[in-house]
Amino acid sequence: MNMEPRGMESHAETEIAELFDKLRQDLPGAAEVARSREAAFAAFRQNGLPHRRVEDWKYSDLRNRLKSVPAFAAPRDDAAAGAIVAAAGDVYAAVDRYRLVLVDGRFHAGLSDVAALASEGVVVRPLAEALAEDGADLFEVPEIAADNAAIGLNAIFCGDGLVLTIADNTRLSKPVEIVHALSADAAVSTAERVVVKAGAGSEVTLLETFVGGTEGSFANSVSDFRVATGAKLVAARLQTEAAGTTHVGTALVTQDADSAVKLIGAGIGAGFARHQSFVRFNGENSRADLLGITMVRGGQHVDQTLVVDHAVPHCDSRELFKTVVDDDAKGIFQGKIIVRPHAQKTDGQMMTQSLLLSEHADMALKPELEIFADDVQCAHGATSGQIDEDLLFYLRARGIPEAEARTLLVLAFLSEAVEEIGDEVVVEAFEERIRSWLSAKE
Amino acid sequence: MLEIKNLHARIAEDGTEILRGVDLTVKPGEVHAIMGPNGSGKSTLSYILAGKEDYEVTEGDILFNGESILEMAPEERASAGVFLAFQYPIEIPGVATMTFLKSAMNAQRKARGEEELSTPEFMRRVKDKAGELQVTMDMLKRPLNVGFSGGEKKRAEILQMALLEPSLCVLDETDSGLDIDALRVVAEGVNKLRSPERSTVVITHYQRLLDHIVPDVVHVLSKGRIVKTGGKELALELEKNGYAEFVGAAA
Numbered sequence: 001m002n003m004e005p006r007g008m009e010s011h012a013e014t015e016i017a018e019l020f021d022k023l024r025q026d027l028p029g030a031a032e033v034a035r036s037r038e039a040a041f042a043a044f045r046q047n048g049l050p051h052r053r054v055e056d057w058k059y060s061d062l063r064n065r066l067k068s069v070p071a072f073a074a075p076r077d078d079a080a081a082g083a084i085v086a087a088a089g090d091v092y093a094a095v096d097r098y099r100l101v102l103v104d105g106r107f108h109a110g111l112s113d114v115a116a117l118a119s120e121g122v123v124v125r126p127l128a129e130a131l132a133e134d135g136a137d138l139f140e141v142p143e144i145a146a147d148n149a150a151i152g153l154n155a156i157f158c159g160d161g162l163v164l165t166i167a168d169n170t171r172l173s174k175p176v177e178i179v180h181a182l183s184a185d186a187a188v189s190t191a192e193r194v195v196v197k198a199g200a201g202s203e204v205t206l207l208e209t210f211v212g213g214t215e216g217s218f219a220n221s222v223s224d225f226r227v228a229t230g231a232k233l234v235a236a237r238l239q240t241e242a243a244g245t246t247h248v249g250t251a252l253v254t255q256d257a258d259s260a261v262k263l264i265g266a267g268i269g270a271g272f273a274r275h276q277s278f279v280r281f282n283g284e285n286s287r288a289d290l291l292g293i294t295m296v297r298g299g300q301h302v303d304q305t306l307v308v309d310h311a312v313p314h315c316d317s318r319e320l321f322k323t324v325v326d327d328d329a330k331g332i333f334q335g336k337i338i339v340r341p342h343a344q345k346t347d348g349q350m351m352t353q354s355l356l357l358s359e360h361a362d363m364a365l366k367p368e369l370e371i372f373a374d375d376v377q378c379a380h381g382a383t384s385g386q387i388d389e390d391l392l393f394y395l396r397a398r399g400i401p402e403a404e405a406r407t408l409l410v411l412a413f414l415s416e417a418v419e420e421i422g423d424e425v426v427v428e429a430f431e432e433r434i435r436s437w438l439s440a441k442e
Numbered sequence: 443m444l445e446i447k448n449l450h451a452r453i454a455e456d457g458t459e460i461l462r463g464v465d466l467t468v469k470p471g472e473v474h475a476i477m478g479p480n481g482s483g484k485s486t487l488s489y490i491l492a493g494k495e496d497y498e499v500t501e502g503d504i505l506f507n508g509e510s511i512l513e514m515a516p517e518e519r520a521s522a523g524v525f526l527a528f529q530y531p532i533e534i535p536g537v538a539t540m541t542f543l544k545s546a547m548n549a550q551r552k553a554r555g556e557e558e559l560s561t562p563e564f565m566r567r568v569k570d571k572a573g574e575l576q577v578t579m580d581m582l583k584r585p586l587n588v589g590f591s592g593g594e595k596k597r598a599e600i601l602q603m604a605l606l607e608p609s610l611c612v613l614d615e616t617d618s619g620l621d622i623d624a625l626r627v628v629a630e631g632v633n634k635l636r637s638p639e640r641s642t643v644v645i646t647h648y649q650r651l652l653d654h655i656v657p658d659v660v661h662v663l664s665k666g667r668i669v670k671t672g673g674k675e676l677a678l679e680l681e682k683n684g685y686a687e688f689v690g691a692a693a
Contacts, residue, residue, distance in 0.1 A: 389495075390532055394528065396515065396517045399517050401549060404545065405517075409537075411537075413536065416535075
């Protein structure tokens with residue numbers, strides 16, 4: 001492969017190298033883990049931060065965005081961490097759920113329902129501990145994500161996070177919220193990882209919330225869902241970080257046979273956000289549903305990137321992504337379905353739709369199918385449009401004021417994706433966030 | 443109630459002149475029918491009354507209860523009591539019919555300084571009127587007009603009208619796409635709303651609707667002007683002789 005010669009190292013790239021030099025001795029994990037960090041760091045030295053000449057990052061130039069990389073936060077006591085979480089708000093306040101709390105990338109057992117989860121068959125361990133015990137397996141990623149620069153950067157620095165091991169056939173009585181809170185008083189970097197091992201036949205609903213942050217914060221989070229045979233996993237990821245934040249969030253999904261995963265992402269916050277999902281089918285008769293609800297305005301930049309790898313036959317995947325773009329904001333959708341040569345009877349359907357609310361709103365759409373098997377059903381669709389003036393007039397002609405009518409039509413645009421969520425708790429929380437987004441418009 | 447004075451209007455986008463001096467006065471309690479051939483400007487007139495921005499009024503005025511409504515937004519006109527039953531009611535996937543009805547009723551009440559309806563009161567009103575118009579609960583559970591047949595859409599329009607209780611009802615080709623039974627249901631719904639305080643403008647191509655909604659006055663619109671006005675017998679005459687005479691006359 002011909003690599004573009006690297007230009008001058010950016011300020012942020014220099015800072016990253018210096019940070020690693022300073023931290024490498026103290027980062028958790030045995031020799032094997034240290035080796036994978038060094039390998040990731042070597043790749044970073046080679047390629048730098050991803051930029052617009054790297055195809056996957058064509059629309060989201062992280063190198064250009066990151067002018068500076070803030071330091072990682074020093075450890076805090078539970079009281080200080082709890083205050084950060086409380087300040088960030090609680091979208092699921094009314095929901096009966098277990099809570100696991102990460103603040104600035106560090107797990108706080110004292111703020112989390114570890115014992116209660118243990119009694120339901122879920123073992124929760126801080127990632128720092130698990131890295132020492134389990135080794136580099138925790139950093140392993142599906143082939144389709146192997147070269148991903150953001151995951152690599154996470155591996156270099158990843159100091160903490162969570163490992164959630166759900167025993168076989170466990171059905172949790174209530175959802176588990178994983179709070180990813182960033183402090184709002186000073187910018188920090190994070191490199192956290194959540195590894196969820198859903199045992200055979202288990203059923204769990206995870207509510208991930210990404211909250212807080214301030215100007216210059218750089219959150220790099222990886223959630224790795226390893227779903228065993230017959231397991232059902234719902235992961236609803238709601239990102240509402242502060243406007244000045246740079247957010248890179250990755251969801252990795254690996255599915256064994258007869259499993260079902262529903263990955264729901266709502267991206268509303270952060271000034272620059274890259275939400276990337278990688279799904280790999282390892283066993284037959286599995287299904288993955290990916291739903292995306294993205295709303296951006298002002299100067300926000302949000303990128304939804306996904307790759308679904310049908311590596312085995314007889315699996316179904318459904319992707320439905322809705323994006324609302326207002327003001328000068330920019331939305332990006334890049335979705336790829338890969339069907340490997342022997343993955344016959346694959347059924348993959350991808351749809352992405354965007355609604356542009358202003359003249360200057362911008363949306364880039366890149367759906368791709370790579371099909372190497374001959375007996376498959378795959379399709380993709382992409383649309384981009386504005387509010388239909390005839391619909392608007394109809395509502396106004398019934399007395400509904402223009403702003404309210406527009407709100408109704410944006411909700412209508414999103415409704416198909418909202419209905420697909422299925423889980424009432426998640427629907428209510430997401431609708432609440434959507435409405436408050438809409439009513440925040442001056 | 444309604445006074446249209448020398449109304450000239452064109453399509454905003456390309457400047458095509460559609461109305462060329464319409465004069466019309468409708469008194470409280472009256473039912474006026476506006477008939478005319480295709481392209482005479484009937485639907486344009488109804489859209490302009492409701493405030494659609496695709497048209498530009500270049501001359502003349504529309505007075506509603508003595509005040510000009512030309513500068514009023516569609517929602518302001520609606521709250522003031524103007525209702526347009528659309529020729530082609532719009533389907534809006536993702537907007538639940540009940541949510542829409544409640545939003546519309548409460549928005550109008552709010553604009554008029556009235557208290558919003560409680561949910562039970564709202565439900566009671568919808569159930570009462572829906573029954574009369576054979577609008578089923580199943581229809582009301584669907585997104586607005588989605589999957590409705592032509593007849594169902596028109597019944598749903600009249601249901602909205604009954605719930606919003608406007609003082610001026612404008613029916614744009616409400617008979618189009620209706621079979622004879624559906625026509626009767628819709629006409630009964632409209633007739634039920636007739637009152638000394640409420641006026642109705644029925645725009646139609648055919649006379650048959652006027653067998654059911656009997657007008658006080660019939661106008662013929664051709665090439666953007668009212669070219670003849672008469673009693674209900676004028677409609678029968680038109681049915682017999684067609685519009686040929688008027689198309690020629692206005693040219």
